[in-house]
Amino acid sequence: MKDNEMAKPNQATNRRQFLKQAATSVGVVATASIVPASVLGANAPSNRINVGLIGCGHQSQRIVPAFLVHDDMQMVAVCDVNRSGIGYYYPEQVLGRETAQRWVNEHYATKTRSGKFDGCHAYLDFRELLARADIDAVAIVVPDHWHALIAIAAMKAGKDVYCEKPLSLTIDQGRQMVNATGKYNRIFQTGAQFRSSPNVRHACELVRNGRLGKIHTVRTWVAPNSFEGPGPNWKPMPVPAGFDYDFWLGPAPEAAYHIERCFHRWRYILDYSNGQTANYGAHTNDIAQWGLGMDGTTPIEFEDNGSEFPPAGSLFTAASKTAFRARYADGIELLCETRNSAATKFEGSEGRLEITLGGSLKTFPENIKDSVIGPNEIHLPRSNPAREENVRDLIDADHVRNFLDAVKSREEPIEPVQYGHSSASLCILGNIAQRVKRKFDWDPVAERSTDNEVNELLTRPMRAPWALPS
Ligand SMILES: NC(=O)c1ccc[n+]([C@@H]2O[C@H](COP(=O)([O-])OP(=O)(O)OC[C@H]3O[C@@H](n4cnc5c(N)ncnc54)[C@H](O)[C@@H]3O)[C@@H](O)[C@H]2O)c1
Structure with missing residues (x-):
């Protein structure tokens, strides 16, 4: 296969389906030598x-x-x-x-x-x-x-x-x-x-079931960049042996190699990422969306709120300080900014709740967090119904478990593509607001703004010969 040619669609029978059918039909006799x-x-x-x-x-x-x-x-x-x-x-x-x-x-x-x-x-x-x-x-x-x-x-x-x-x-x-x-x-x-975190789910259930009263504001925090990166005088470096740099770039624009461009730190460069706004925001804004019940939609207005970017010519181009605000159709305001640790804070007429990505849950008044969700209240899906403890490695494993179960059952997993898309859209639009430095409106159904400069940033050309498969 040539380097940049897409794989042909796989017409082959799904392997597991085939084996299952073989096992439950007379075919199992005929194929006994290949089916253990x-x-x-x-x-x-x-x-x-x-x-x-x-x-x-x-x-x-x-x-x-x-x-x-x-x-x-x-x-x-x-x-x-x-x-x-x-x-x-x-x-x-x-x-x-x-x-x-x-x-x-x-x-x-x-x-x-x-x-x-x-x-x-x-x-x-x-x-x-x-x-x-x-x-x-x-x-x-x-x-x-x-x-x-x-x-x-x-x-x-x-x-x-x-x-x-x-x-x-x-x-x-x-x-x-x-x-x-x-x-x-x-x-x-x-x-x-x-x-798939029990504490995040409990936090979102408290919000959904009105323990904070009517929500008016959500604050989402993203961690700062971990590295400053080379300034405007950065010099290209030789590509390490065994690393196919042109393939790594793929659909992104042609660019000279520098170690800080590729390995892990690509997330500070707009050609490959939307910066920490989307990196941590994909978690903290995702929790905001879950708690508010906004999966599948986004806010309808976005505005820069004092974000900062590295000096022109730097290798890193994404916001070094995230700060944008957004407004949902029902008037709830979302304020996303850089803080030392990533968290989501819901503020309502009756109280406040803060949940960190580490799973630490604080509420004001304090006793809200111990409130039990009754049988007739809103219960959010659980990746692993038996799991109570909030241990990071178990969260990862449960999230994968939920995926594997969905592969078998063909039911939707806990975060299907359309939810991932709305949470990512929120971050991407926040990043666009930071770039254009003005307020714009957003239609979450048409996925368009009345601001044409914003619409131009909704897509990016892909470097030939790469293209999304049709
Ligand atoms: N869920 C989380 O908490 C979490 C945490 C960190 C990163 N991430 C996500 O994981 C993804 C990877 O991030 P990372 O920190 O591991 O980055 P990384 O740079 O450390 O690793 C990415 C790897 O992908 C390889 N790669 C690049 N293009 C490829 C291609 N076309 N085919 C095959 N391999 C290719 C690179 O060589 C590299 O080894 C990102 O989307 C990031 O946002 C998620």
Whole structure:
């Protein structure tokens, strides 16, 4: 396959469906030699979900264990344009396809009698991974400028998708991801895992059930940039061996290599991201949307509120200080800004509630937080109904569990693509307000403003030959 050619749609029968049908029909006799006798067992091949991981960087260290903890899935392939950890800033981190492959194989080796396993394959090109008919689902853990292209290609190839937050780089890309999920009838989980946090859910249930009275304001906080980055005099650097930089850039504009551009810190550069506004905002604004019951829509007005950007010519171009305000159709005001720690605070006529991403819940008056939600009140979905404790690693695993259950049941997961799209849209529009530095209106149904400069920022050209699959 040529480098930039999209994978052909996978016409092959869904592997698990095939095995299931074979096992429950006379076909099981005819195919006994290829369907093991254990096929009817709980974790038989017919029930096991084969997963491919695309993107083996910083966040994959959370995602890989969050998948591997579940015995009804197998990670059969990993993919990264980076061969191994060269160029990264935490030497001990799992980075690059060969490192991730080793990690996964070592995990499965502990489960075999021989203590050996080499069944996880490593790919540089995601299209080769997507071309494998035995892969049911993919976890997309690449920078944001790749989300839409890889997710849509994966769904077109018949895969269900777990895609990291923020859902997309642009409003238009997010809309196309929503459309593709419907068109290809796929399961799509947005990787905003705090929806699987018991404390976040309790906080949102308190808000939804009126414990704070009528909500008038929501404050969402995003953490500051962790790095300042090179200033306007930055100099290009040689590309490290084993790193396919042109592939990493993909649909983004041509640009000279610098280590701070690619590894993890791409999130401070507008070509690949919408900065911390969308990075942390994809969590704290997502919690605001959940608590307010605004999934599937967004505010109708956005305005800059004193954001700041790095000096012209700097490598980092995204807001160094987030500050925007937005207004929902019912008048609720949302104020998003940089603070030392990321949190969401709801303010109502009867009280206030603050929930951090660490799961710490404070209410004013204090006793609101201990209020029990009655059987006839609003209960929000739970990824793992048995889970009470708010432990970060369990949240990640439960969010993945919810995805795997949805893959099997074909029911919507806890954060389907259209919710991920509305939360990401809120952040993207906040970022646009920070860039254009004026107030604009927004129609959440038409996904257009009456401000044409804003409309021009809803999409971005893709560097040829890359394009979203049609
Ligand atoms: N849910 C969370 O709490 C959370 C936390 C951190 C990051 N994230 C998200 O995870 C995603 C990845 O972020 P990260 O911090 O791991 O970034 P990273 O730069 O550390 O890792 C991204 C990896 O993707 C690889 N990559 C880039 N383009 C690729 C392509 N076309 N095909 C295959 N591999 C490719 C890179 O080489 C790199 O190894 C982002 O969307 C980010 O927002 C989510």
